[in-house]
Amino acid sequence: MNFKEQLDKVDIFRKVGECADQLQLDTYVVGGYVRDLVLKRDSKDIDFVCVGSGIQLAQKVAESYDFHVPVSVFKTYGTAQIKLGEWEVEFVGARKESYRSDSRNPLVEDGTLKEDQDRRDFTINAMAISVNNEDFGELIDPFDGLRDIKRKLIRTPAEPNITFSDDPLRMMRAVRFATQLKFDIEPDTFDGIVDNAERLKIISGERIIDELNKIILADNPSYGFKLLFVSKLLHQFFPEMVDLQGVDSVGDKSHKDNFYHTLQVLDNVAGVSNDLWLRWAAIMHDIAKPATKRFNKKVGWTFHGHEDKGARMTPGIFRRLKLPMDDRMKYVQKLVRLHLRPIALVNDKVTDAAVRRLLFDAGDDIEDLMMLCRADVTSKNNNKVKRFLANFDKVEEKMQAVEEHDQVRNFQPPVSGEEIMEIFDLKPSKMVGELKEEIKEAILEGEIQNNKEEALELMYKLAAKKGLNINR
Incomplete structure (x- = not known):
């Protein structure tokens, strides 16, 4: 790839290079922007590293424009940020880091470009491209990140146990990048995650959930959850989901594995909606099945009331995971509570009153509820799937007819x-x-x-x- 040609397509790179030359600072675009450039992924975040003061360089770049460019300075971290239209541009001085065992917050010192690259989480994020005029567009790739991109591989630059012990959040990031990019995690790197999974407990819930939500928003989120499960990372913060895994049998009667069923439902929802909270409803819809599981000699395994108990469990799980305790939680809770209701309306003997009640209870979320219900059909028997989906078509026809006649969705009693x-x-x-x-x-x-x-x-x-x- 001709990086010089690629960088010349965006004015900011030459501009930063000119300012860096005036300040006599070796300066490079690094990290995610370089990775995404190779992958041909759109990115509006640009990170520059210079051997010297990133704050001084940011101020010089801002002053070089004919219009006012505000500079946000974060002295504690030695970083500065400017916004130029759709671009968010960050500047930082090259640094080296050391860690204490009880914290992911590093002790930071000024460093060289090599030391800055040494501290990066993965080889694909450790590449740098010079923007100085003398060697503009030259790639510095000490850990073969370019090769790992071609191999679709997540790998740590340093020994994995050191990388993950120093900053356990990197384990969640490894899974997130693998999921978003559809990459594999290199075997030694994955072993390092398994060995250090319990270290995740020193990471704040807010940082963990930020990475988890990015996994959930990926095209194929089940891949990320399988990595989280096998590595035991999921066990550290979401035991209720771990408890879904497994199959119990009595005689010839077994139930399906509710963990893998949930992942299939999540992928099904991801195929029709980018809404994070509808995806969370898919994750939570059967969360109470372990707590409600019973064996009946006549009918086999039952999970009576799991929808109501799941709705009751939702606030506690959201609170512990540092998810928002607002209308978004109530939305997920509502869909969990209602997710079995539509299929009960298939019977031709069902009254319009039952349809009206569902429309009233679901309100404006009825379309999302039906998306969840359709996603919940995960049988390997294609004929069975077609039959269930046809039943939902019938339910939606009933709801449309009742709504047109009675207009009960979100209605308020006519007398206040x-x-x-x-x-x-x-x-x-x-x-x-x-x-x-x-x-x-x-x-x-x-x-x-x-x-x-x-x-x-x-x-x-x-x-x-x-x-x-x-x-x-």
Whole structure:
């Protein structure tokens, strides 16, 4: 690859090179940008390393423009950042690092380019390209990162046990890069992950979940989870998912392996949606199966109530994993709770009331729920899969017909609590809530239409039975 030609396509590289020459600083573009350049992947983040002050170089580059370019300086880390349109550009001085056993935060000293490359996590991230005029576009690749890219291999520059013991987060990054790039992890490097898996416990939950979410957002997230499982990394932070693995048998009755089923559901969802939280719903949908597993001599293995228990488990798992405790968690919780409901509506004897209730309970998330339900069909029997998916087509037709007629998705009772209080001269009370709830139930059961006229008529009848008088 002609790196000089590639760098000349983006003005920033010559600009930084000119400023570096004026300051007499050997300067290189390094890391992810170089890797992605080789892989022909789009990247808007550029990291420059100079042998000297990265902050001084950043300020010089910013001053070289005819317009104002703000410089964000992080003195603690010796780094500076500027933004140029869609580009985020970071500058840092070359450094060498040493580590204590109880922390992933290194002791940092100024270093040479070689020492800076020595500290990098993987060979594919340890390549550098000079931007100085004298050797512009020259690749410095001391660990054969270019060859590893061609071999599709994740490998550490240093001895793996040292690399992972120094900074255990690199183990999660190894799995993340392997998953995103569809690479293998070199055997000695993977053995280093296995040997140091328990060291992950010194890493903050926030850093772990950041890497995990990137794995989940990959094209084929199951690959990453299999690596996490086999290496025992998953055991360090997500035991509930580990517990899904395995098959129990009594006589000739067995259940499927719920871990690998969950991974198939996750991949199925990934095939139709890039939504991180829908993918989390796929991960969580059967999370309570180990806790609800029972054996019945007549029917075999059962998991009754796993959807409700799974929904109850969701907040605790989200909290422990440092996932957001907001509407995103509630969305996942809702889909976990409802994921068995649609298939029950296949039966032709199911009433419109049951369909209305599902539409009401799912609200605007009904399409996502149906995507999850379809993804949950993982049988190896193609005819069975076609039959189940055809059943879901039938359910969606029913829902469409009911919604067009009754408009119950996310509906609010046509009579508000404020109106009830004003009509009957009531203060906020249990009575007001009961009237609202009875009106809502009547609409969902199809006893009245979803309109104000019929809702008011029912309200007066209910109020009369309760002995309420209209406020004249």
